[in-house]
Amino acid sequence: MIVLRFLKFLSSFVIAALLAGAGVAATYGLKWWRELPDYRQLDSLTRTLGAETKVFARDNTPLGSLIPKVGEQAISRTLVNLSEISPFMVASLISNEDRRFFEHYGIDPYGLGRQVQRLAAGESVQGGSTLTNQLIKNTLLLQEYQQARTPDRKIKEWLLSVQVERSFTKAEILQDYLNTIYWGDGGPVELYGIHSAAQAYFRTTPKNLTLAQSAYLTVLVPSAGRYFNYKEMRPLMKVLLARMVEDKWITQAQSDAAWKENLQPRGWKVLYNAQGDITSAKLVDRTQKELKAVTFNRAPHFMGQVEQELVRRFGREKVYGSGGLRVYTTLDPKVQNAVETASREATGLPPGATLGATIIDPYSGEVLGMIGQKLKGNEPPADWNNAAQGQRQIGSTIKPLLYTTALSTGLTQDHREDDKPIQFPCPSCKDGVYAPQNFESQTSYRSMTIREALDRSLNLVTVRLADRIGLQTFFGKLRELGVPPNDGTGLAAALGAVETTPVKMAAAYAPFVNGGQYREQRYITRVTNARGEVLYDVTMSPVKATPVWTPQIAWMGLDMIRGVVNDLTARQGGLAWPAKFGDWPVGGKTGTSNGPKDFWFVGTTPMYTGAVWVGKQQGGLMPQNYYSGLVNAPIWRRMMELAHQGLSVRTFSEPPGIVYTAAPDPGYLPGVQLAGLDPNYSGAANTAVQADAPPPVQYNEARYAGVSNDPKTILISLDRTTNRLATEFTPPENIVQRRVYVEQLPAYAPDENPTPLTDEKPDPAAVKAAGNQGGAPQVGEVPAPAKPAPSSP
Numbered sequence: 134m135i136v137l138r139f140l141k142f143l144s145s146f147v148i149a150a151l152l153a154g155a156g157v158a159a160t161y162g163l164k165w166w167r168e169l170p171d172y173r174q175l176d177s178l179t180r181t182l183g184a185e186t187k188v189f190a191r192d193n194t195p196l197g198s199l200i201p202k203v204g205e206q207a208i209s210r211t212l213v214n215l216s217e218i219s220p221f222m223v224a225s226l227i228s229n230e231d232r233r234f235f236e237h238y239g240i241d242p243y244g245l246g247r248q249v250q251r252l253a254a255g256e257s258v259q260g261g262s263t264l265t266n267q268l269i270k271n272t273l274l275l276q277e278y279q280q281a282r283t284p285d286r287k288i289k290e291w292l293l294s295v296q297v298e299r300s301f302t303k304a305e306i307l308q309d310y311l312n313t314i315y316w317g318d319g320g321p322v323e324l325y326g327i328h329s330a331a332q333a334y335f336r337t338t339p340k341n342l343t344l345a346q347s348a349y350l351t352v353l354v355p356s357a358g359r360y361f362n363y364k365e366m367r368p369l370m371k372v373l374l375a376r377m378v379e380d381k382w383i384t385q386a387q388s389d390a391a392w393k394e395n396l397q398p399r400g401w402k403v404l405y406n407a408q409g410d411i412t413s414a415k416l417v418d419r420t421q422k423e424l425k426a427v428t429f430n431r432a433p434h435f436m437g438q439v440e441q442e443l444v445r446r447f448g449r450e451k452v453y454g455s456g457g458l459r460v461y462t463t464l465d466p467k468v469q470n471a472v473e474t475a476s477r478e479a480t481g482l483p484p485g486a487t488l489g490a491t492i493i494d495p496y497s498g499e500v501l502g503m504i505g506q507k508l509k510g511n512e513p514p515a516d517w518n519n520a521a522q523g524q525r526q527i528g529s530t531i532k533p534l535l536y537t538t539a540l541s542t543g544l545t546q547d548h549r550e551d552d553k554p555i556q557f558p559c560p561s562c563k564d565g566v567y568a569p570q571n572f573e574s575q576t577s578y579r580s581m582t583i584r585e586a587l588d589r590s591l592n593l594v595t596v597r598l599a600d601r602i603g604l605q606t607f608f609g610k611l612r613e614l615g616v617p618p619n620d621g622t623g624l625a626a627a628l629g630a631v632e633t634t635p636v637k638m639a640a641a642y643a644p645f646v647n648g649g650q651y652r653e654q655r656y657i658t659r660v661t662n663a664r665g666e667v668l669y670d671v672t673m674s675p676v677k678a679t680p681v682w683t684p685q686i687a688w689m690g691l692d693m694i695r696g697v698v699n700d701l702t703a704r705q706g707g708l709a710w711p712a713k714f715g716d717w718p719v720g721g722k723t724g725t726s727n728g729p730k731d732f733w734f735v736g737t738t739p740m741y742t743g744a745v746w747v748g749k750q751q752g753g754l755m756p757q758n759y760y761s762g763l764v765n766a767p768i769w770r771r772m773m774e775l776a777h778q779g780l781s782v783r784t785f786s787e788p789p790g791i792v793y794t795a796a797p798d799p800g801y802l803p804g805v806q807l808a809g810l811d812p813n814y815s816g817a818a819n820t821a822v823q824a825d826a827p828p829p830v831q832y833n834e835a836r837y838a839g840v841s842n843d844p845k846t847i848l849i850s851l852d853r854t855t856n857r858l859a860t861e862f863t864p865p866e867n868i869v870q871r872r873v874y875v876e877q878l879p880a881y882a883p884d885e886n887p888t889p890l891t892d893e894k895p896d897p898a899a900v901k902a903a904g905n906q907g908g909a910p911q912v913g914e915v916p917a918p919a920k921p922a923p924s925s926p
Contacts, residue, residue: 185211186458188439190466191658196431199440199452211328212457212663215308218327219342223307224382225351229373231264232380235303264310311339316350317357320423324357333422334360334398344383344391348373349398360422363401363414398422432469434505434518435462439656441860446669447660458668461659463499468492468741471775472502479507479768482747483755489519490768491636492743492776495643498652498676500636501741502776517750520635522860525731525746527616528629528724528761529590530638533697535627536587536595537645537690538610539602541682541820546584546693546807547797550597552577557600557624567624569596585801587693588700590708590723592628599627605823613681614641614651629724635744638735643742645691645720648788649682684788685810685817691785692808694720694736700805711766712736714774716782721769723761728754734765739783741776745769790814 185198198211215223227234262270301309315323316330324330327339327350335346342350348370353359359366374388383391393409399422404413439462443452452458472490479488487507493500505518517523540546553576559567569592570576576593586594599607607627608618616633618626633641640654655676660669682690698719701707708723712734721736732747732755745765748755790811796802810817 186452188460190464197436212312213328213339215304218339221344221347222342225347228376228380229351234264265306345394345396364411367411435464435503438521442656457663459661463656465501468502468776471772472504474775475768475772476504476508481764483759485749486747487750488747489635490745491520491639492741493639495646495742498654500654500656524632526629526632526726528726528733530722530724530733530735531629532595533694533722535599535607536583538607539598540689541686541818542602542822543818545809547582549580549582550594551580552591552593588697589706595627596624599624603823613679616641635746639742639744642735642737644681644687646737648684649687650678651681652676652678683817685790685814688788688791689808691720694722697722700802708762709766712770714770725761732761732765734761734769739785
């Protein structure tokens with residue numbers, strides 16, 4: 134009886150204990166369940182841990198990669214599909230890390246049992262985690278594992294593992310695992326995923342990993358630091374190969390061959406005997422396994438602009454997360470090579486000068502080639518991109534835009550203005566007047582056609598023409614052409630007191646060729662995500678063109694810049710004749726800022742439009758005996774002749790409605806025919822003259838006295854929405870001028886004393902070298918007013 138009562142009591146106690154335990158377990162289980170992250174986010178989370186964005190040229194050849202960062206540390210990780218990974222790598226990983234991977238459901242009871250036995254024997258726990266468990270640690274529970282250890286963390290890991298195994302295939306789990314696992318220090322980057330590991334340790338692809346290489350990488354998985362002691366990790370590889378034979382992944386013959394393979398991990402010099410044993414192993418250079426933080430194979434300055442456009446369009450998270458992107462760009466490898474070669478071969482630069490150059494397609498706005506620095510052999514260029522980031526005063530390259538605007542108001546190429554001194558009221562200028570001058574104060578004191586004035590780049594005629602059509606008329610066109618003047622700029626803008634970049638100047642000249650249509654320059658044609666889904670395609674979102682001039686007016690402007698290149702020889706005072714090459718028709722214009730400081734040449738052929746800037750990176754004067762016609766024009770010619778190699782010569786496409794008349798001054802322009810409008814097309818000159826042009830405003834001497842001359846400061850252009858340096862992507866209305874200390878921006882120092890620009894007279898040595906071409910040297914280009922153009926601090 135007593136025994137029966139005891140049994141009943143014991144049974145009740147056990148039942149109560151079980152119920153209590155079940156209640157506690159249910160309470161904690163419910164708590165854990167609520168705290169679990171969504172297991173369904175595993176695949177997307179794997180892809181957002183940071184992955185390289187691959188960039189390709191227009192012919193689909195690789196340009197390089199944009200690599201993400203976590204904090205300050207760059208991550209090298211490229212997602213690959215399981216089909217892109219060597220079967221040896223998959224097999225060795227399973228044999229080493231989770232031999233029952235295809236038999237369990239996220240939790241391996243045999244592995245747990247072995248750990249219990251080790252604990253009972255007083256031994257430390259080793260292994261036991263499945264591949265699924267490890268994947269959960271590296272993704273869904275990454276933050277928890279990076280923080281303090283908690284007793285319930287392992288329970289969460291098991292619960293999530295079971296959920297993942299029910300929702301994902303084994304192949305998907307393997308693929309995600311191989312893309313997320315850490316494989317060591319890659320120097321400037323951390324190595325994540327099998328693609329980075331294969332590249333860093335063996336400079337191969339995951340698909341081409343051999344059995345020996347796969348075994349080596351697998352042995353690194355538990356501890357990437359094993360890389361530094363190859364002799365100690367070598368026996369672990371032998372154990373792994375034996376396990377793979379035992380698991381029937383490979384044959385004994387394959388194992389023996391892998392052991393005898395002459396395996397040479399990057400940075401190691403290893404000698405083996407005939408049996409595959411190490412006789413000597415020396416770590417000669419650990420940096421050999423390092424990967425660059427940004428692996429630019431080609432065109433680093435172009436790639437920098439691609440990155441900016443991607444971030445602007447999609448946001449940084451999309452660019453560097455979601456498995457990375459596949460970006461197809463406008464870059465033409467042949468054209469890029471032409472620009473780079475011209476940069477390397479440029480030997481006539483003034484001491485201490487660098488350059489920026491670009492070529493675009495004038496019919497689409499696509500940037501085909503770009504270099505932002507003077508290249509020296511195979512040395513990597515400096516980071517700063519003068520072709521797209523350097524805001525520099527553009528000198529007389531602005532004049533064709535003014536003269537063509539004048540044509541669009543109804544004036545003709547034989548319209549005359551006086552080449553005589555002139556003054557304009559200017560309360561803030563010295564003596565209350567703005568008095569521009571020609572180069573070296575030389576003046577012909579005669580009336581001349583604007584065709585001849587542009588050929589000679591005469592400032593007095595140019596300022597009179599700008600005053601005639603009105604600054605607002607001119608400024609309106611400049612805004613349409615993507616080169617708006619700074620606030621407060623007056624007539625000096627007509628002489629080049631406007632700051633912009635070479636790529637924007639090339640885009641501004643493109644309408645001469647394409648019938649008067651302005652298109653903003655662009656770098657990208659198509660973007661997909663890692664799955665191949667199209668995120669952007671220019672054919673679906675074409676770049677909208679802004680009609681700046683009618684085709685007839687654009688042609689008349691083109692005819693004038695062709696005259697700049699062809700009308701006058703060097704002895705006659707020609708400025709741009711060095712730009713001519715082969716049988717290709719060329720039009721263009723030189724430009725030089727006052728000082729001189731900035732040299733320019735912007736020009737076009739029927740195929741390509743390009744610009745070249747030469748100057749000092751930190752600003753400063755150039756030697757007086759250098760001129761843009763003899764510095765920039767040859768660089769432009771060289772890059773263009775290389776870009777046009779192999780192409781059949783084309784002519785510019787002339788629109789209907791053009792008639793030609795002989796130049797009225799045959800003594801100065803012998804045999805030149807001026808393009809004009811057929812009377813039936815008089816409506817093509819459709820620009821209305823703005824009557825509300827404000828009086829010219831010049832430099833406020835009192836306001837900026839001492840500040841602009843402070844050698845410790847520089848003037849920069851900022852995007853007011855980001856408070857960062859403005860780029861070609863910054864809307865003109867968002868650009869503001871600020872003066873900052875040099876040490877705050879050592880890579881960029883625009884003109885400290887912005888001045889209206891001049892162009893140049895021919896180099897006397899070049900004139901002499903030109904030989905007996907007839908005629909005497911004429912008046913060259915002219916400096917603008919003595920006071921610089923306005924700017925805000």
